[in-house]
Amino acid sequence: xxxxxxxxxRNVLDILxxxxxxxxxxxxxxxxxxxxxxxxxxxxxxxxxxxVKSLPLVLVVSxxxxxxxxxxxxxxxxxxxxxxxxxxxxxxxxxxxLSPVLTxxxxxxxxxxxxxxxxxxxxxxxxxxALETLAIDPVHxxxxxxxxAGWTMLPVLIVFSSLLAxxxxxxxxxxxxxxxxxxxxxxxxKYFSLRNVYSxxxxxxxxxxxxxxxxxxxxxxxxxxxxxxxxxxxRAFVYSSAFILIADYILSIFLF
Amino acid sequence: MIxxxxxxxSFGGKPVLKGVSIDITEDSATVLIGRSGCGKTVLxxxxxxxxxxxxxxxxxxxxxxxxxxxxxxxxMRKKFGMLFQGAALFDSMTVGENISLALREHTDLPRTEIxxxxxxxxxxxxxxxxxxxxxxxxxxxxxxxxxxxxxxIMDPKYVLYDEPTTGLDPxxxxxxxxxxxxxxxxxxxxxxxxxxxxxxxxxxxxxxAMISDGHIVFEGTPDAFQxxxxxxxxxxxxxxxxxxxxxx
Numbered sequence: 282x283x284x285x286x287x288x289x290x291r292n293v294l295d296i297l298x299x300x301x302x303x304x305x306x307x308x309x310x311x312x313x314x315x316x317x318x319x320x321x322x323x324x325x326x327x328x329x330x331x332x333v334k335s336l337p338l339v340l341v342v343s344x345x346x347x348x349x350x351x352x353x354x355x356x357x358x359x360x361x362x363x364x365x366x367x368x369x370x371x372x373x374x375x376x377x378x379l380s381p382v383l384t385x386x387x388x389x390x391x392x393x394x395x396x397x398x399x400x401x402x403x404x405x406x407x408x409x410x411a412l413e414t415l416a417i418d419p420v421h422x423x424x425x426x427x428x429x430a431g432w433t434m435l436p437v438l439i440v441f442s443s444l445l446a447x448x449x450x451x452x453x454x455x456x457x458x459x460x461x462x463x464x465x466x467x468x469x470x471k472y473f474s475l476r477n478v479y480s481x482x483x484x485x486x487x488x489x490x491x492x493x494x495x496x497x498x499x500x501x502x503x504x505x506x507x508x509x510x511x512x513x514x515x516r517a518f519v520y521s522s523a524f525i526l527i528a529d530y531i532l533s534i535f536l537f
Numbered sequence: 538m539i540x541x542x543x544x545x546x547s548f549g550g551k552p553v554l555k556g557v558s559i560d561i562t563e564d565s566a567t568v569l570i571g572r573s574g575c576g577k578t579v580l581x582x583x584x585x586x587x588x589x590x591x592x593x594x595x596x597x598x599x600x601x602x603x604x605x606x607x608x609x610x611x612x613m614r615k616k617f618g619m620l621f622q623g624a625a626l627f628d629s630m631t632v633g634e635n636i637s638l639a640l641r642e643h644t645d646l647p648r649t650e651i652x653x654x655x656x657x658x659x660x661x662x663x664x665x666x667x668x669x670x671x672x673x674x675x676x677x678x679x680x681x682x683x684x685x686x687x688x689x690i691m692d693p694k695y696v697l698y699d700e701p702t703t704g705l706d707p708x709x710x711x712x713x714x715x716x717x718x719x720x721x722x723x724x725x726x727x728x729x730x731x732x733x734x735x736x737x738x739x740x741x742x743x744x745x746a747m748i749s750d751g752h753i754v755f756e757g758t759p760d761a762f763q764x765x766x767x768x769x770x771x772x773x774x775x776x777x778x779x780x781x782x783x784x785x
Contacts, residue, residue, distance in 0.1 A: 407625040410587050414619040414697075415639040415687075416611045422642075 299520065303498040306420065310428050310497075313421030323426040324433075331392050331427070331493070332434030336441060338391060339384050343442040346379050347371070347449030355458050364460050368468035371450045376477040377537075380442040382529055385488035388435060389521035393496040396427055397517030400500025401510040409501070424497040428490055435489025436482045443481065480536040487528050492521040538562055539584065539695065539727075544593035546579055553579050555751030556593070561695070566721050566728040568742030570735070572773065575748045577731040578622075581697050584729065585617050586610050597695075615643065618688030622700040624680035626672040626687070632659075633668030636687045643691070658686035662716060678709035685716065689724070696721065698730040702737045714740035735774070747773065 317324055350371045358364060400423060403409045412419045447469070454460040496517045503513040539561035546554040553576040561567050561584075569577045582588040584595055586602050595602045597613060605613060626635050636655045640646055646654070652668075659665050662682040672680060681701060688696055701717060702710035718741045721728040730741050738745060738759070745762040747755040749769040755762055762770065 403627075406623060406628075407621045408627055410582075411619070411621060411625040411627070411687075413587060413611075414585055414614060414617060415642070415691075416614040417639070417642050418607075418611060 299495075299498065302502060303494055306424060306498045306501065307428070307494055309420045310425040310494075313418070313425035316418075316421040317425050317429060320426075323422070324429050327426045327430035328434050331388070331430045331489075332437055335388055335391055335434075335438060339387055339438050339442050340445050342383055342387050343380060343445040344449040346383050347375060347446030347451075348453045350374055350379060350446070351450035351453040351458070355454070364454075364458060365464055366468055366472075367454055367458070367460055368450075368465040369472035371454075372447060372469040373472070373474075373477055375446045375450070376443055376481045377533075378481075378529075380439050380446055381481045381484040381488060382525060384438050384442045385435065385485065385492065385525040385529075386522055388431075388438070388489065389492045389525060390518055392431070393492040393521035394514045394518045396493060396496030397500040397503070398510055398514045400424075400497060401503030401513040404501060404503045405506050405509060419501070424494075424501070427497055428493045431493025432486050432490030435485040435492075438489075439481055439485040443478075476536075480532075483536065484529060484532050487532060488525050491524050491528060495521045495524060538598065539729075540594070540596040541580070541584065542594040542596065544580065544583060544590045544595070546576070546583065546588065546590050552751055554583075554590070554748075557748065557751070557753055558593075559746050559753055559756060561727055561729055563694070563727050564725055565744055566718065566730065566742045567744045567746060568730045568732060568738040569746050569748060570732060570738050570773070571748035572776075573733055576751060577733075577748055578699055580748065581619075581699055581729065581731050585614060585619060585697060615691060616694045618691065618693035618696040620681065620684045620688050620696070620698045620701055622703055624672075624677075624684035626675075626680055626683055628672050630672075631668065632664075632670050632672065632675070632683050635672070635683060636668075636690050639687070639691050654690065655686075658690055659683075661689065661720065662686045663712075676709075678705055678713065681705070681713055682716065685713075685720070689720065689726075692724075693726065695727045695729065698728065698732075698741075700732055700734075701730065702732065702734055710734075710737065711740070717741050749773070 351367065354367055354370050355364065358367060400409070409419045412422060451462065451465050454465050455462060499513045499517045499520070503509050541557060541559045541561070544554050544557045545552065557580060569580060571577050579588060583590050589603070597616065600613060602610065602613065627638070630638070633652070633655050636658055637651045640651050640654060655668060656665065659667065662685050664679060664682045664686070667675070667679070672683070675683065698717060702713050705713060714737050717728065717730065720726070728741070730738070732738050742759060745755065745757060745759055746753050747762070747770060754767055754769045755765055763774070
């Protein structure tokens with residue numbers, strides 16, 4: 282029994298340590314703002330890695346998310362609500378919740394884990410120490426560009442994700458449920474709210490920055506060679522995913 | 538001059554350094570020797586501020602590292618170059634980018650001037666023409682040479698070497714020893730070399746300091762080391778199985 286409590290206590294302490302380290306890293310990477318302004322290429326490179334390279338996967342996931350949303354909504358509407366409202370219902374769900382959260386999770390899997398693996402490898406092979414000995418601050422050089430690219434690129438990805446998800450939803454509504462383009466997009470337009478759009482973008486900003494921050498924080502503190510890098514990669518994905526779902530709940534309370 | 542004063546450092550409650558004091562003078566090549574795990578590398582990392590000591594001071598040219606802000610510590614590090622045991626080259630950059638990184642970060646030199654300096658340093662370590670190669674395309678000895686070129690690019694006052702010949706074949710190790718010893722003398726750089734290899738130590742160093750059980754148990758010339766009768770020194774020399782006069 283004591284062992285269970287001890288293990289629980291250790292896990293809680295680990296999570297608190299992780300939060301503390303990430304907070305300190307965030308503070309120090311914000312201080313790297315002026316450094317980044319002089320080196321926009323560092324951010325551009327990471328924006329390409331995080332944004333452009335994630336785009337194909339995000340688009341595929343979004344297309345199917347839209348498609349399945351329309352199919353499931355139609356199933357629940359059947360006999361209760363007219364299909365004339367299908368576009369509006371699916372659109373709101375995609376803009377507020379599905380696009381930001383699912384895109385965030387995709388990026389957590391692809392980018393958060395890869396940042397942790399990359400920085401973790403640099404840590405265990407002394408490349409981060411080498412940066413320090415060259416009088417280059419690793420937080421400014423490695424973490425600040427990744428975090429900046431994270432919080433700026435995820436909203437961009439969300440825009441593409443939402444567009445594709447709407448197309449996916451329309452494709453199913455039109456070809457399998459017999460809803461015309463006029464009816465579907467008319468409904469989307471009639472009940473469109475700008476608030477839905479910016480709330481999704483605010484969520485994306487937080488998810489993107491948080492995912493990159495967690496990846497950097499875990500990567501910087503990696504120990505123990507290849508095994509340590511593997512564990513860091515898994516931890517980055519798990520913590521980023523948990524962060525996205527918890528932050529989504531908290532943001533939803535504040536935004537609506 | 539670097540003054541190391543009563544440095545203590547423990548890991549997980551286990552003391553590694555128990556009050557180490559030593560001076561590193563300019564234009565000298567000091568070799569820190571001792572058995573594996575005796576704390577040589579820990580001392581080297583403390584010396585450049587990669588680790589903080591539990592107690593004691595490292596004073597570089599009159600400035601105590603423990604009192605410096607992070608920004609001042611980075612300024613101080615411009616006086617140093619360091620060659621890591623595994624070279625620690627940035628594997629996402631070419632050789633040229635590895636060597637030029639510090640120049641690109643800390644100076645406003647035009648690209649042509651930076652490229653010229655990179656070529657100079659590569660020629661110095663005998664590796665001209667490899668600027669565009671990736672570190673993964675280099676052998677262990679070549680990586681060490683590139684690491685040395687990178688350490689020298691800012692014309693540092695002090696260069697630290699962590700086990701520079703570990704993992705190299707005897708011929709390549711000999712070439713690296715020559716390079717380290719020759720470069721230090723030619724450029725007037727103070728070198729601090731960590732090694733457990735007595736042959737390397739003899740080739741590079743003009744001053745030996747041996748760490749044993751967390752203390753400096755010997756400090757002096759290579760000849761005095763060979764003649765020293767302290768048990769820890771004798772055990773180390775006998776354990777290495779070397780007659781330094783014969784092999785050096």
